[in-house]
Every structure is written in structure tokens, then in C-alpha cells.
Amino acid sequence: MRSEDGEIADMMCCVSCGTADVNNIKLKEYNLLDGSAACQKDHTSQQERDCESRATEIHDDILFRQPESSHLGECPICLLPLSLDTKHAMMQSCCSKLICIGCYCASIRYEVVKVIKRRSCPFCRQPEPESAAEIEHYKMKRRKANDPVAIQGAGKRCYHDGDYERAFEYFSKAIAIEAGDAEAEAHYCLSFMYRDGKGIGRDAQKRLYHLEEAAIGGHTKARHDLGVHEVYQGRIERAARHFIISANLGHDASLKALRELRAAGGVSCDDFATAFRAHQAAVNATKSRQRAEAFAIGAIQIVGKSRRRREANGK
Numbered sequence: 001m002r003s004e005d006g007e008i009a010d011m012m013c014c015v016s017c018g019t020a021d022v023n024n025i026k027l028k029e030y031n032l033l034d035g036s037a038a039c040q041k042d043h044t045s046q047q048e049r050d051c052e053s054r055a056t057e058i059h060d061d062i063l064f065r066q067p068e069s070s071h072l073g074e075c076p077i078c079l080l081p082l083s084l085d086t087k088h089a090m091m092q093s094c095c096s097k098l099i100c101i102g103c104y105c106a107s108i109r110y111e112v113v114k115v116i117k118r119r120s121c122p123f124c125r126q127p128e129p130e131s132a133a134e135i136e137h138y139k140m141k142r143r144k145a146n147d148p149v150a151i152q153g154a155g156k157r158c159y160h161d162g163d164y165e166r167a168f169e170y171f172s173k174a175i176a177i178e179a180g181d182a183e184a185e186a187h188y189c190l191s192f193m194y195r196d197g198k199g200i201g202r203d204a205q206k207r208l209y210h211l212e213e214a215a216i217g218g219h220t221k222a223r224h225d226l227g228v229h230e231v232y233q234g235r236i237e238r239a240a241r242h243f244i245i246s247a248n249l250g251h252d253a254s255l256k257a258l259r260e261l262r263a264a265g266g267v268s269c270d271d272f273a274t275a276f277r278a279h280q281a282a283v284n285a286t287k288s289r290q291r292a293e294a295f296a297i298g299a300i301q302i303v304g305k306s307r308r309r310r311e312a313n314g315k
Contacts, residue, residue, distance in 0.1 A: 064241050067218035070249045071184035075100035076123055083286045084220055084250055093138040094126040096149035102291035148174045148182035155189060164199020175213075184217030191222065215242070220251040227257060236266040247275045250282030 072082040075089070076097050082089055089098045099122050107122035119128045129135040142150030155170030171193075174186035187210040193200055194207035208229070214222035227242035240261055246254035258275055261267040 062216060063212055064245065065216070066245055066248060067216075069218060070220055071181045071214070071218040072098065073181055075103055077103040078288065078290065080288055080291075081282070081285050084252075088286075088291070091149075091153075092121045092123060093129060093135050093142070094121050095124040096142050096147045096153070097121075097123045099123060100291060101294045102288055105294040105297070106290055146177060148177040148179040148186075151177070152182045152186040152189065155186065159189065159193075159198075164193065168193060168199055180217065184214045184219040184222070187211070187214035187217065188219050188222045191225070215245075218249065220246040220249050220254065223249075224251060224254045224257070227254065231257075236261065240267045240271070244271065244275045248278040248282060250279055250286070252279075255279050 069081055070084060072084065072086075072089075074081055076099070078100060080100065082098060082100055086098075088101050090101065090104045091098050103122050108119065111119055118130075120126060121128060126138075129138055139150055139154065143154060151170050152174035155167045155174065158164070158167035158170060168190070171186040171190050174182050175190075177183070191207045191210040191214065192198075194203045194210065196202070208226075211222045211226050211229075215226055223242050223246035227239045227246070230236070230239035230242060240258065243254040243257045243261070247258055255276065258267055258272055262269060262272045
């Protein structure tokens with residue numbers, strides 16, 4: 001059993017020097033409590049520096065962790081990763097799901113063969129909206145259900161319409177729900193608001209905070225922006241780490257930035273080659289026969305026209 005002095009020493013140990021006031025016992029595990037008043041006076045500044053250093057280490061461990069996928073995730077039907085180019089997918093207002101162009105076109109083909117008059121959502125099978133009123137009804141229904149995708153989508157519409165106060169409220173609400181892709185996108189949108197000062201005051205520190213939160217959530221554009229920021233700050237090693245992470249997820253601009261850093265000597269050829277292979281693998285993972293067939297028939301243009309028509313009707 002431990003002596004009474006040893007137990008008291010655990011309670012009165014200085015976190016910096018590890019010395020206890022009881023018989024000057026030196027403990028092996030010294031990061032316990034604050035210790036005596038004398039030790040606090042002598043070592044407070046050192047304790048603060050140690051805490052700040054450790055907090056920075058933990059923050060960087062989280063920030064530079066490679067996400068398993070981008071914030072867009074997978075198509076809920078074919079379960080293949082979604083392309084970073086959102087033109088290759090279709091957002092459904094009825095269920096707030098992002099459907100890849102391959103599954104969307106396959107659904108249309110099925111309905112044509114079966115002679116189904118009114119098109120339905122490929123995921124939830126709700127009838128697709130045919131008017132501005134139906135579109136708004138679906139969006140309102142999703143917002144009332146606290147759907148974070150619908151909420152951050154409403155924030156984007158308010159932002160583009162110049163209603164920055166409501167946009168800020170919607171983005172903040174989407175973040176509070178903590179739901180992956182919508183949360184990351186909302187953080188990224190708030191970073192723009194703090195950068196431009198629209199509706200809220202400009203704040204570089206808050207902008208960086210929201211960029212980092214978005215990047216942690218797998219947002220490749222936010223990660224790329226952090227890399228650009230580090231380049232301007234002269235921290236090339238940190239910039240390269242950001243670019244490598246986003247390039248590994250298939251982000252073209254980050255791969256281009258890495259190529260430029262390699263030419264300038266900021267990235268080794270081996271690191272660039274590894275990132276290049278990971279980038280190609282991420283891009284290839286988004287490909288499938290069904291999606292290739294959709295591309296071959298010009299489905300992107302068809303879906304694009306449909307999207308623009310919906311957006312025009314929904315305003």
C-alpha cells in the first residue's frame with residue numbers, strides 16, 4: 001500500500017517540475033494537479049506554454065488526418081463515390097439526396113421502357129416536382145424535418161439573393177445539426193461570409209476556423225484554400241500537406257498546386273508521385289459502366305438543362 005505522504009504528493013504535485021511539497025518527493029508521473037502555491041508561481045508560464053504546445057499538436061493531428069472520402073460521400077443508390085464535379089450528379093428536392101448521373105439516367109430509362117407518365121425520384125420514389133410550388137413544398141418539408149442539406153441549401157439561396165442575415169442563420173443551423181456533408185459545406189460557406197464581410201464583419205481568424213472545420217469534414221475546396229493560405233504565409237511544408245490530402249481525394253487543383261511546388265522544390269518527387277497515384281485512384285473510383293453510358297449519350301447536358309430549369313422555377 002502507498003504511504004500517506006505518497007497519496008498527498010499525488011494531490012500536491014507541480015505539473016511542470018514534478019516536485020511535491022511533501023518531503024520533496026519526485027514523481028515519475030508528474031502531470032497531475034497544480035501543486036503548491038510556490039510551484040504555481042514559479043512554473044505558471046511554463047505550464048501555459050506546455051498546454052498551448054500540446055493543444056497545437058492535437059489540433060494538427062486532427063486537421064491533417066486523411067479523410068476516408070470527400071464530404072460528398074457516395075451515391076445512395078449505387079454506393080460508388082460521387083465525383084467532385086457536382087455537374088455529374090442531381091440533387092433531389094424531395095429527399096435531399098445527391099444522385100449520380102448514372103443512376104439518374106438509369107431511372108429515366110426504366111420509366112421510359114415501362115411507359116410511366118410522371119417521373120419519380122430514383123431514391124425515395126416520390127413524384128418529381130413539376131412546378132415552382134411543388135419544388136418549394138418539398139424544400140419546406142425537408143427544412144421542417146431539420147434536414148441539414150435542405151437547410152444549408154436554403155442558406156445558399158438566401159446568400160445569392162442578398163439576404164445575408166438569414167443565410168448566416170441557415171448555415172449556423174446546418175452546422176449545429178452535425179451531419180457530415182451538409183455541415184462541411186455550411187462551414188465552407190461561412191468562411192466566404194467571414195472573408196467578404198457580407199452580412200457579418202470580416203474576421204480572418206473565424207474564416208480560417210470554418211475552413212479548417214470544412215477540411216476536416218472532407219471538403220476538398222476548403223482544404224485547397226488552406227493550402228493556398230499556407231503558401232502565402234510561407235509555410236510550404238504545411239501547404240504541401242493540405243494539397244496532398246485533397247489531391248488524394250481526387251481534387252484536380254490541388255494536384256496542379258503540388259506539381260508547381262515540386263517544380264519549385266517544395267515537394268519531393270516521391271511525395272508527388274504518391275499523391276498522383278492516389279489522385280488517379282480516387283478519380284477512377286467514381287467511374288462505372290452506368291455512368292460512362294450516361295456520359296456517352298450526353299446526359300450531363302440533359303441533366304444540366306433540367307437543373308437550370310428547376311432552379312429557375314424554384315426561385
